[in-house]
Amino acid sequence: SAVISQKPSRDICQRGTSLTIQCQVDSQVTMMFWYRQQPGQSLTLIATANQGSEATYESGFVIDKFPISRPNLTFSTLTVSNMSPEDSSIYLCSVLLLSGRASDTQYFGPGTRLTVL
């Protein structure tokens, strides 16, 4: 398994500002993902964070709004830019361990609860 921490755990932000969320894993992992969980809804994949290259975004998500970095195999950041109240969500990172098979388990961080006023 993997132990995943996220910072901050929650934040309240003003519209038009940006927030960077950090995801730290206690071991090297093959893949890292960022998900969004809007209030009362399920999880939606935002992007795959690629180590040393640009993230791969899902339909409906763009780099200008959600820039992602992954400088090494244990750390990634997601920035929510120019925030609006519609960005109020829980943001979760998840990881796949080094065997990299699709059947491997994704482990999830505790999430960052963001409220935009």
Add this chain to the structure above:
Amino acid sequence: AQSVTQLGSHVSVSEGALVLLRCNYSSSVPPYLFWYVQYPNQGLQLLLKYTTGATLVKGINGFEAEFKKSETSFHLTKPSAHMSDAAEYFCAVSEDDYKLSFGAGTTVTVRA
């Protein structure tokens, strides 16, 4: 592309009663199937998963699920509900690209 349908957004059971959460999927290839649980104000925890082999999968906390290819289903059950089972449950599917597609979730409440 894969997708997941969870029937029933809310399930209420009595303590000690059977818990049954329904999940149907669509996938163009043999899928990998997962059930996750989310307790209030916490992240997701894996309950169980199906990859290949035995179609009846046992997970943590007394939960199990059966993969039925002919019915494209992966329903989650627990014979006897406990108060601590109150949470939100998500069914998820992935294909070869590691990305998880989640169902809408089912909230379970347990009555004393």
